[in-house]
Amino acid sequence: MGETGTDKALREGSSVKRAAIIAAARDLFVHQGVDRVSMDAVAAQAGVSKRTVYDYFGDKRRLFLAILADASDSLNASARDALDKHLPETAEIATVPQLEEALTAVAVELGTTIVGSADYAAAFALVAQQRLQTPATEDDVVTAPVENALAERFARWAAAGLLDAVDPQLATAHFGALTLLLAYNAQPNPASADPARVRQIMIDGVHAFMRAYGAR
Amino acid sequence: MGETGTDKALREGSSVKRAAIIAAARDLFVHQGVDRVSMDAVAAQAGVSKRTVYDYFGDKRRLFLAILADASDSLNASARDALDKHLPETAEIATVPQLEEALTAVAVELGTTIVGSADYAAAFALVAQQRLQTPATEDDVVTAPVENALAERFARWAAAGLLDAVDPQLATAHFGALTLLLAYNAQPNPASADPARVRQIMIDGVHAFMRAYGAR
DNA sequence: TACCAGCTGCACTGCACGGTGTAGTGTCGC
DNA sequence: GCGACACTACACCGTGCAGTGCAGCTGGTA
The missing domain is CATH 1.10.10.60 (Homeodomain-like)
Incomplete structure (x- = not known):
């Protein structure tokens, strides 16, 4: 495939x-x-x-699919960049506040690059448009790699006693909901986001996440 | 208006x-x-x-707007019903576990009726479709009444010492993100949701919310 | 009975769009 | 000079669709 x-x-x-x-x-x-x-x-x-x-x-359909593939690629690339930049394997995160700081940095970067950028927001908008239409739309924007990478890190922090997350996948979903999902949904229309607003949503979202999942 | x-x-x-x-x-x-x-x-x-x-x-446009208005009305009506049913003004909620139980009941009911029902999911899907198109789309599905009603209750519980929410509006947004937004987004395509899955997302979402916002 | 409104079925117009075919232009390598 | 190629400009076909006009059927009412 x-x-x-x-x-x-x-x-x-x-x-x-x-x-x-x-x-x-x-x-x-x-x-x-x-x-x-x-x-x-x-x-x-x-x-x-x-x-x-x-x-x-x-034809038009293949042009559309090319757009999706293109956006999917660059989206995953920049997401991986953000992860490697703010949450490298070699990161020395030993306390909950350090973790919140690092996660906030990641979220803000993801927010500004993904939600704030027309290129990537476009992909979601297009998928949202076509999602309902002709059921043969298995050509989606793949978010799985990023989510898995995050879930893996969450699992490691949970094992290290920093996070109180029984189910890292669920924690990842909640993290995404409180940050990207909320930010994306709060925009009147994508591709014209208010950076400051996005940033604030990210900060608040990570804070709430840490209150829910941070080790006590 | x-x-x-x-x-x-x-x-x-x-x-x-x-x-x-x-x-x-x-x-x-x-x-x-x-x-x-x-x-x-x-x-x-x-x-x-x-x-x-x-x-x-x-014409076609006015038919479309009629659909939106219709869905918006019945959505708000059933949301208000769910609130009045599980969180009545006369509710005797004195402890955090009681609050979580009530909120879970509300979320599950909202989830099954809204996300699980084609009627309401349709509204969101249609808005999502049209949202980007001709910028003169001020005819939206109004979610504000429900959100305000929830925010008002959150504020009361915060005052009563049950919730640790400085900003009730933000808490409401996070509540919605962890429950409805996540559930809606987790469906491969709306209007064909798996009720058990939606229910589980709701339970987990409320639980995470209470861990973040419940008074300690 | 005559009238009238609600509704159907159908023909019809105008138009926009997806996709194709092709003639013609510029450019590169030989 | 010549062929191969990338590209443009343009005409063209078929189709599907929004919206209209109209003839005719039906049931209720005076």
Whole structure:
């Protein structure tokens, strides 16, 4: 399941044009909905002929899937960056306050990069749009890797006596709900978030999480 | 802002037909997306002629808004019911465990009726679909009344020393995130939720909430 | 009986969009 | 000069859909 077969006769083309088309389509799709955006509009926004769009991506559905894959990739990449940056394997976290500080740093960074950035918020919006439609939408944005990485760390801290979490998976879900989920949902419309507001939600969310799960 | 003006020349008609059209349109819209559902399909599903749909609602947009208003009303009604049932003004809640029990009852009921019921889940799905589209979407599903009612109760319990909540609004937001938001988001697709799963999420969510906000 | 409103069924218009085919232009390597 | 290629501009087809107009059926009412 690694490669989604580029079935036939798709042109490789330059990566800059490809990126331009994806960016244009993403922005238009997010703000107007996939169905209301014509391929002509995508081509115009990308500064490319409509024919080129079809030569590159085949049809509208495959263009959409390409957007999802692209967003999913960069989302996971930046999430992993944030984790490695603020919660490295070598982190010396020995007290609950240290843990809260580190988690807050992670949450704020994730919040500003994910919720605050149109690129990633777009992915969620698009999935939310298509989720209900044609049931054959198994092509989702994969959040699992990040969640698993977090759950693994939670389990380690629980073992170390820093967290009072019987079920690390559940703790991870609650962490996400109190931070990213809440922040994303609190925005009137994604891709235009108020950074300060997001930041405050993150801080409050981590604080509540630590009150619930921090060892006493 | 009370009445959205039924501009002109709309027929009142029988409430059963009206309800049938709304139900049919809601289901189709939720499962296929507003743009992909034709008015012919709505009429057929409702067992009504297309002409009648137009005579009743004017156009597709107003039909959509009627669905939102309808869902918003019944959602708030059943939410208020759940609150009055499990957290009446006359409730004798004096201990933290009693509070957790009552909150769990409320959350489970809200979860099964809202997340578990297609009617209300549909509203959120539709709003999610339209939220990004044409920015002039001020016609939202109003959750504010319920949230305020909850926040008010939280404030009272905080004053009574049962909750350790400096900011009742924030506590309400966290309560919602840990329960409804998480449950709604954990469903692969709304309107087909697993009741047992929803129930468990609610129980766990309230438990975590009480660990974070319950007085020690 | 005549009238009238609610409703159906259907034909019809106008339009927008997905997708294709193709002629023509610029560019690179030989 | 020549072929191969990437790309554009544009015309074009088929289709699906929002919305309208209308003829006709039905049941209730005076």
